[in-house]
Amino acid sequence: MEPARREKRNVAILVISQTLFMVASITVMTLSGVVGQSLSPDPSLATLPIAMMMLGTVLSTLPASLYMKRVGRRRGFITGASLGGVAGGLVSFAAIGLGVFWLFCVGNLLLGLYQGFAMYYRFAAADVASPAFRSRAISFVMAGGVAAAFLGPWNASAAADLVAGVPSGGPYLVIAILALLAIGLLSQLRVPPSGEPRPGETSRPMAAIATQPSFLVAVLAGAVGYAIMVLVMTATPLAMRARGFEMAQVAFIMQWHVLGMFAPSFVTGGLIARCGVSPILLTGAGLLAAAALVANLGTSLAHFWTALVILGIGWNFLFVGGSALLSSVHTEAERGKVQGINDLIIFSLVAMGSLMSGALLHRLGWEGLNLAMLPAILVVALATLWLHRASRRGVSRPA
Numbered sequence: 001m002e003p004a005r006r007e008k009r010n011v012a013i014l015v016i017s018q019t020l021f022m023v024a025s026i027t028v029m030t031l032s033g034v035v036g037q038s039l040s041p042d043p044s045l046a047t048l049p050i051a052m053m054m055l056g057t058v059l060s061t062l063p064a065s066l067y068m069k070r071v072g073r074r075r076g077f078i079t080g081a082s083l084g085g086v087a088g089g090l091v092s093f094a095a096i097g098l099g100v101f102w103l104f105c106v107g108n109l110l111l112g113l114y115q116g117f118a119m120y121y122r123f124a125a126a127d128v129a130s131p132a133f134r135s136r137a138i139s140f141v142m143a144g145g146v147a148a149a150f151l152g153p154w155n156a157s158a159a160a161d162l163v164a165g166v167p168s169g170g171p172y173l174v175i176a177i178l179a180l181l182a183i184g185l186l187s188q189l190r191v192p193p194s195g196e197p198r199p200g201e202t203s204r205p206m207a208a209i210a211t212q213p214s215f216l217v218a219v220l221a222g223a224v225g226y227a228i229m230v231l232v233m234t235a236t237p238l239a240m241r242a243r244g245f246e247m248a249q250v251a252f253i254m255q256w257h258v259l260g261m262f263a264p265s266f267v268t269g270g271l272i273a274r275c276g277v278s279p280i281l282l283t284g285a286g287l288l289a290a291a292a293l294v295a296n297l298g299t300s301l302a303h304f305w306t307a308l309v310i311l312g313i314g315w316n317f318l319f320v321g322g323s324a325l326l327s328s329v330h331t332e333a334e335r336g337k338v339q340g341i342n343d344l345i346i347f348s349l350v351a352m353g354s355l356m357s358g359a360l361l362h363r364l365g366w367e368g369l370n371l372a373m374l375p376a377i378l379v380v381a382l383a384t385l386w387l388h389r390a391s392r393r394g395v396s397r398p399a
Contacts, residue, residue, distance in 0.1 A: 003130075006128075006190060007128060007129055007130060007133065007137075009188075009190075010125075010128035010129075010189055010190060010191070011125055011128060011129060011137045011140055011141070013185050013186065013188060013189050014121045014124055014125050014128070014137075014141045014189070015140050015141055015143065015144045016144070016182075016185055017077070017081075017118070017121060017144075017182045017185055017186055018118070018121045018122075018141050018142070018144030018145070019144035019145070019147045019148050019151070020178045020179065020181060020182045020185075021081075021085070021114065021115070021118040021121070021144075021179075021182065022144060022145045022148030022152065022262075023148045023151045023152045023155055023174075023175070023178055024085060024088075024089070024111060024114060024115075024152075024175040024178065024179070025053075025111075025115060025148075025152070026148055026149070026151075026152025026153065026156075026258065027152050027155050027156045027171050027172075027174075027175060028049075028050060028053050028108060028111055029050065029152075030152060030153055030156040030254075031156040031168060031171055032049040032050050032053070032104075032108055033046050033049070033050055034046075034168070035049070035096060035104065035168050036048060036049045036050075036101070036104065036105075038168075039095070039096070039099060039100070039101040039104055040101050041101065045101075048105055049104055049105050049107075049108040050108065050354070051351070051354065051355065052105045052106075052108045052109040052112065053108045053109065053111050053112040053115065054112060054347065054350060054351040054354055055109060055112060055351065056084075056108070056109040056110060056111065056112020056113045056115070056116065057112040057113075057115045057116045057119070057347045057350075057351075058112075058116075058344065058347045058348055058351050059112075059113075059116070060080075060084075060112065060113045060116030060117065061116040061119065061340060061343040061344050061347055062340035062341065062343070062344045063116075063340075064076065064080060064113075064116045064117045064120065064340070065120065065335075065336045065337070065339045065340030065343070066336050066337065066340055067079070068117075068120065068336060069335065069336025069337075070336075072191060073120070073124045073127060073189065073191045074186060074187070074189045074190075074191060076117060076120070077117055077118070077120075077121070077124070077186045077189070078183050078186050078187065079117065080113065080114055080116065080117020080118060081114060081117070081118075081179045081180075081182045081183045081186065082179070082183060083110065083113060083114075084110050084111060084112070084113035084114025084115070084116070084117060084118075084179075085111070085114040085175060085176065085178070085179025085180075085182065086176045086179045086180055086183070087110050087176075088107050088108070088109075088110030088111035088112075088113065088114055088175070088176075089107070089111070089172045089173060089174075089175035089176030089177075089179060090107075090172075090173075090176050091103065091106055091107035091110060092104055092107030092108060092111070092169075092172040092175075093107075093163075093166065093169045093170075093172040093173045093176070094107075095107050096166055096167070096168060096169040096172070097163075097165070097166045097169055107172070111175070114179065116343075116347075119343055119347075120339065120343075121141050122138045122141045122142060122320075122323050123138075123323070123327065123335075123339050124141075124189075124191065125137035125138050125140070125141045126138055126323075126324075126327040127191055127335075128189075128190075128191055132273075134324070134327065135268075135269040135270075135272040135273050135320075135324045136269035136270055136273065137269070138269060138320060138323050138324055138327075139265040139266065139267070139268045139269030139270070139272075139320055140265065140266070140269070141265075142262060142265035142268075142316070142319070142320055143262055143263070143265035143266050144262070145258065145261060145262030145265070146259060146262045146263050146265075146266075148258070148262075149255055149258035149259045149261075149262065150255070152258075153251060153254075153255060155171045155174050155175075156171050159171045159173075159174050162174070203331065203333040203334040203337070204334060206337055206338075206341065209329065209330060209334060209338055210341075212329050213386070213387050213390050214325055214326075214328060214329045214387065215326070215329045215338070216383070217281070217322075217325065217383050217384055217386075217387045218322045218323075218325040218326040218329065218342070219322070219326070219341075219342050219345055219346075220322075220379070220380055220383050221281050221284070221285075221318045221319075221321060221322035221325070221380055221383075221384065222318065222319055222322035222323065222326070222342065222346050223345050223346045223349045223350075224318075224349070224376050224377070224379070224380050225284060225285075225288065225314065225315050225318030225319055225322070225380065226315065226318075226319060226346050226347075226349065226350050227346075227349035227350050227352065227353040227376075228288060228311075228315075228353070228373045228376060228377065229261070229288075229311055229312070229314075229315040230350050230353045230354050230357075231353035231354065231356065231357045231360070231369075231373070232291070232295075232308075232311055232357075232369070232370065232373065233254070233257060233308070233311070234353070234354050234357040234358075235357045235358070235360070235361040235366070235369055236250075236253065236254070236257075236304065236308060237250045237254070238358065238361055239299075239304075239361060239366040240253065240304060243299050245301065245304075249301060252305075253301070253304050253305055253308050254308075256305060256308065256309050256312075257308035257309060257311065257312045258312065259309075259312070260308065260309040260310070260311065260312025260313045260316070261312035261313075261315055261316055262312075262316065264313050264316045264317070265316060265320060268280065268316060268317060268320045268321070269320065269324075272320070272321060272324050277321050277324055277325045278384055278385075278387060278388040278391070280317050280320075280321040281317065281318060281321045281322070281325075281380070281384040282381060282384050282385070282388075283314075283317050284313075284314045284315070284316070284317030284318035284321060284380075285314070285318065285377050285378075285380045285381040285384065286314075286381070287310050287311075287313050287314030287317065288310075288311065288314035288315070288318070288373065288377045289374060289377050289378075290310050290314075291307045291308070291310040291311040291314060291370070292307075292370040292371060292373050292374055292377070293370075294306050294307040294310060295307040295366065295367060295370040296367045296370060296371060299366065307370075318380070326338065326339070326342055357369075360372065
């Protein structure tokens with residue numbers, strides 16, 4: 001198979017696999033709190049299954065990267081889809097059927113493992129793509145969330161009564177089936193030798209890599225952008241319900257937010273290739289700040305819609321831009337540990353953000369919570385400007 005055709009085939013496999021995974025992730029975010037409330041002996045533990053999914057991601061992200069460094073992308077992704085997607089979906093389904101809350105938490109923990117592996121689909125796109133196509137390939141994989149924005153909520157509602165006697169269990173059975181489909185697709189993934197681990201390769205110490213300005217800014221942009229997005233997104237349904245909005249209106253806002261997160265991926269890679277990473281990161285930081293300011297202008301449905309769509313787009317620019325920047329700071333031998341540390345930092349902050357969201361909303365209110373995000377956004381903008389100026393000095397310095 002000619003290189004260009006193989007490249008497009010590999011990226012297509014990763015795009016579809018990303019879509020199937022995102023259906024699982026959005027289903028959990030939409031439904032697991034409701035199921036947890038019905039199974040839990042304590043209503044305050046209703047969202048514990050969602051927190052367990054985030055914990056599973058944090059615990060598995062670095063081991064997943066190191067494991068794939070040893071066995072390759074294809075085998076690693078199949079392992080994640082099997083132990084996380086298939087097993088997690090089936091355990092969650094069985095827990096609902098048995099009415100066992102702790103077992104349902106275990107199932108969601110396993111689904112977090114699925115996420116821990118699947119988050120590397122975007123880096124695999126960089127492995128299978130040529131340098132000129134790399135940023136676009138990452139964007140296309142992230143764009144898989146567009147279809148999932150519709151399919152995830154649809155699965156959570158339409159498949160709820162799929163199995164008689166197991167109310168709300170059907171969506172988790174669908175997750176397992178879709179993970180099986182992903183395994184079949186991923187078995188056809190062909191990563192070129194340059195993207196696979198090679199024995200005997202040497203790599204720099206992580207301390208040396210971590211002091212690179214590009215590494216610091218890539219991690220900062222990805223981690224802060226993701227944590228702010230999850231914190232505000234998690235608070236949004238609570239803030240809207242407190243103002244009398246119906247659940248249908250909340251679902252409408254959340255669906256548009258997810259579209260804002262992933263729809264720009266069709267063009268983000270092209271913008272990075274044309275304008276460079278720094279302008280995209282600065283734009284992303286500016287959009288997050290704009291979302292916080294819009295949230296303080298009012299609390300109508302239009303204000304929530306505008307703020308959450310802008311928030312999603314800002315996250316996309318920071319996350320895709322940070323991922324593209326990270327792919328430029330390591331060699332193939334260093335790939336596993338660098339990407340693993342990056343995602344470990346990101347999802348540690350994401351887990352903290354999701355846990356802090358309710359408390360911050362209670363103490364600061366919706367408007368205050370959004371304003372509290374501005375200092376962290378400013379740090380990202382200043383760090384990006386610092387990197388941009390350092391890069392320009394490096395280019396202009398005589399050889």
